[in-house]
Amino acid sequence: MKRLMIGNEAIARGAFEAGATVAAAYPGTPSTEIVSNFAGFEGVYAEWAPNEKVALEVGVGSSIGGARTLVAMKHVGVNVAADPLYTFAYTGVNGGLVLISADDPGMHSSQNEQDNRGYGRFAKIPVIEPADSQEAKDFTRMAFDISERFDTPVMLRITTRLAHSQTLVEEGEVQKPELKEYKKNPAKYVMLPGFARGRHVEVEKRMLKLKEFAEETDLNRIEWGEKNLGIITSGVVYQYVKEVLPDASILKLGLSNPLPEKLIESFASEVDRLLVVEELEPVIEEQIRALGIKVEGKELLSIVGEYSPEMLAACLAGETAGQSFSLESQIPARPPLMCPGCPHRGVFHTVKKMKLVVTGDIGCYTLGALPPLQGMDSCICMGASIGTALGMEKARGEEFAKKVVAVIGDSTFVHSGITPLIDIVYNQGKSTVIILDNDTTAMTGHQDHPATGLTIRKEPTRKLDIEALVRAIGIKNVRVVDPLNLKELETALAEELARNEASVIIAKRPCVLLEREAAQKRYYVDNELCTGCKLCIKIGCTGIYYLDEDKKAVINPNTCVSCGLCPQVCKFDAIKVVEG
Amino acid sequence: MDKGIKNILIVGVGGQGTLLTSRIIAQVAVQMSYDVKVSEVHGMAQRGGSVVSQVRYGEKVYSPIIKKGDADVILAFEKLEAARMLDYLKPGGMVIINNDRVDPLPVMSGKEKYPEDIAERIKGLVENTVIVDASKIAESCGNIKAANVVLLGVLSKAISLPEAEVEKAIQEMVPPRALDVNLAAFREGRKLFTV
Structure with a gap:
């Protein structure tokens, strides 16, 4: 019977039907559900890699080792994985390898809308584009055959609208996985110049064969x-x-x-x-x-x-969109917001209050750039915050560096924040870095990562100790603070910024959307004390709003999670608590 | 052009359960042997922003997204979101609105006013407007979060989806511990729509 599947689930199914036994990915909208679905099949290996480059390298090893292998990432993730990709295009595969590139036209959840079909031409690998979930499954399956037949990694390029649309899929038979024989073959897999020259010739021959194939394929x-x-x-x-x-x-x-x-x-x-x-x-x-x-x-x-x-x-067709109904008035915008109780709010409130220059990064906390917090000066790509902070310091001097802070999440830090932190130590930067450690990859839907201590299947594993890692890199000043304790956070920031040395502040508190116990206390606004100054409103929390008629702040009991942040910003002690 | 295709736009605020509702409607259409496509929103917009999911079913459906002016029904979990997406409605289409208000940031901060009379204004413009106190009804059924299923009840009656088919889909897709409340909320919803 046919079943509804989003494109991403269909791709996982297609890989499973093709007998793929290894999959690796780093989460990124709109690609995340591909490998998280694949991990649900029995008898296969799936992992969250620390970043896309590692994911593809694990895939390369798995392919050379003889297994059919699925690697998935969002479009900008392919930039991170581009280095192994271009050379893997030379070596070719043993077990078939399919790389999913999930592009995001319209930038629903991305920092650019690059078209990764360009990678296909540049790396000289086949690019396959399905148009619905059935094709996503069927084409993924075919892509493994193409990969092995032409000895090349294959890119299956999808877009957000395919990844996250459900359409009907007829499931097929599952092919029995077959581990291909592994034979040492340095001329194929060791890309020394002498060997690589030979492989480039093979790549060009392969492209000619693929051109012939393109004329006859049912694709x-x-x-x-x-x-x-x-x-x-x-x-x-x-x-x-x-x-x-x-x-x-x-x-x-x-x-x-x-x-x-x-x-x-x-x-x-x-x-x-x-x-x-x-x-x-x-x-x-x-x-x-x-x-x-x-x-x-x-x-x-x-x-x-x-x-x-x-x-x-x-x-x-020259049709103008049928606007049958339209209200004349302006409808207030509804931008995405940090959740009530989000630990990032404390950090952005503080950096804004201290008027710091903030080099930002990719995650939920990028929302800190929007009003009313507006606490971010730059955001380029995964891991960029730390190198950017160092660059600002080198351009404008150490005094300026005392006003600059890099802000990066835990998953993003592991992804690509470690090497720039080494750069700060190596090149004697004085920068201050805040690692927002919420114990998950929140934006993409709470995936685990090396510092959560759990695998993709929620099995316990050795937990990366971020604090110990930062010290081992050579950062002498490392502090762990609670981001919802504003006094502690501001003091730590002021002291570390003033220091003539690099510092890392780990702002540690789990994402509020992770399972938690129900709050044991409730907050309310004391109308006698509230002056209507709106300081509490400026933290941008849906748990508290301003009632114009009364000129008072009001806590919304349906959304407030009693995180205790707003009482700390109130200058009139008007936000009171009741226990129980 | 779209003869025989039903286009349903489900709008709300991130976290309100629009995704589950669209999946239940789609499942019902699958049970009834229609071709079905659903477009969903994941990622950043889910963090309290405006969300839209789209369900299309009929003999043969191509695009997973609905054109402006082509929606048969707008099912709105929040009043303002109904207004925001109103230009997707086709002439003669229907709007089902949860009479619920979730203030967006510019209103919370006192910079802009929430248009209090927005549901009534939509009703003035669109003849087929149904305003439902879904959250209150859900609360009386045992859980305010079942408001989405109250709305589903109204919708299913309005577009003649068979009650038994919808209940079957709810049973499949709602966690067992929440099932009784959801079924009760669904049945209350169905009662609310009368021709």
Whole structure:
């Protein structure tokens, strides 16, 4: 029977059906559920790696070792893993390896919207693009065969809308896993220049074979309709094309690198007008143009953001979006917020109060950049906060460094914050770093990591001791504080910033969304004492709001989790507590 | 164009349970042998921001997302979110609103006003508007968190989903310890919609 699955679950299923036995990933929206689902199958190994580079390297070893291997990451994760990827493209595989790149057009939960199909062309590996969950499962399974047949890692490129849409999937038979024989073969797997030169020749031969394969594979198909308009498309955008232009002829590319040039030429020759509909970069369009074929694309459709049926309807069918109902008034915006009781709130309240320059990082705490806390000056990529702080210090001097603090989460610190901290020690920086240790990878849905002491399957393992690690790196000034104890935190920050040496403050408190005991106390606002100054409102917590009619703050008992932060910011002692 | 396809937009605030509700509706459609697609929101927006999930079912569904002006029903867990997404509703479409208010940040901080009369204004604009005190009803059934299932009850009656099929889906997807409350809340919801 068919079953609804999000694209990510379908990919995990496809890998399992293909007999994959090893999977590695670092969590990142929209890719996270791929390997967390795979970990639910019996008889397979799955892991959260500290970062995407390590995940792919584990995958490389597993592949050379003979197992079919799944590696998954979000688009920017592939940047981290790019180093092994480019050279693994030279060595090729033993057991098939499929790398999932989950791109995020529209940046639902990302810092950029790079188009990772570009990696396929650059690394010279096949790129496969499914358009729904059934294809996600089936194409993943086929990708393992392609990987082994052509001796190459294969990229399966998906987007948020595929990753997180549920569509019906018919499950298939599970292939019995087969561990391929391992033979020492340095000419293939040791990429010394002498060996790598030979492998580059093999890569070019492989690309020619893949081009022939592209002409015949079922991954690419033509759906003939009226011949006045022919559309070439791939991925979930195919669904929007079918929706908006049901009568057009369509060449749907399941294998978008390398392109089936002859198939495209013959399709183009049959239609009056040729149009490429692809989200983000004109990857397909430019290659078709290079073939000397007249084609339209980005002059009609945006290079920016996520596509939608209504956007295609407007650009291609001349339909304006049917705005049947519209209220005239402005609707107040509802941006995402830190949760009530979130330990990060104490940190951002404090750095804002102290008017510090904050180099930030990737996680829930990036929300600290938004009003009303607005406590962040930069955020670039995973792990960037620490190197950025050092760079600011080197540019503007040590006095300026006394106002600069790097803020990074525990999972992000393990991902890529350790090496820049070594840089601070090595190059005698005076920077202050706050590690926000909430004992989880919160933003992506609470995955474990090396410092939680639990594996992907919640089995106990040796717990990374962040404090001991930081000391071992050579940081002499290390303090552990409770981020919801504002006095303690501010004192620690003031002292460490004033110091002429590097410091690390570990702000330690578990994420409020992790299982916790019900609060034993309740807070309320004493109306006699509340002056309506709104200081408590400026911490940006949904547990407390300002009632305009009374000119008083009010605690919302449905959302307040009694974390005790707002009483600490009240100057009039107006927020009272009742025990029990 | 979309003949025979039902488009349901489920809107609310991160953490209100829109995801489970959309999954139950989709499961019912699967049980009834329809083609079904659901689009969900994960990640950053879930942290207390506006969330939208979309369910489409019919003989053959392509896009997992609904065009503006094409939703048959907007099921809103919060009043302001109904207003925010109103331009997705098709002419003759229906809005089901939980008469509940969750203040967004600009209102909490006193910078902007919550439009108190928003549900009534929607009703003035959209003939088929149903306003439900889902949270209160859920509370009387034993748990305020079952408000989503009260709304599901209203919706299922309004779009003629068979009661037994929805109950079967609820039984499959709701944890056993919460089942009785959820079924009671669902049945109360069904009572609220009368033609």
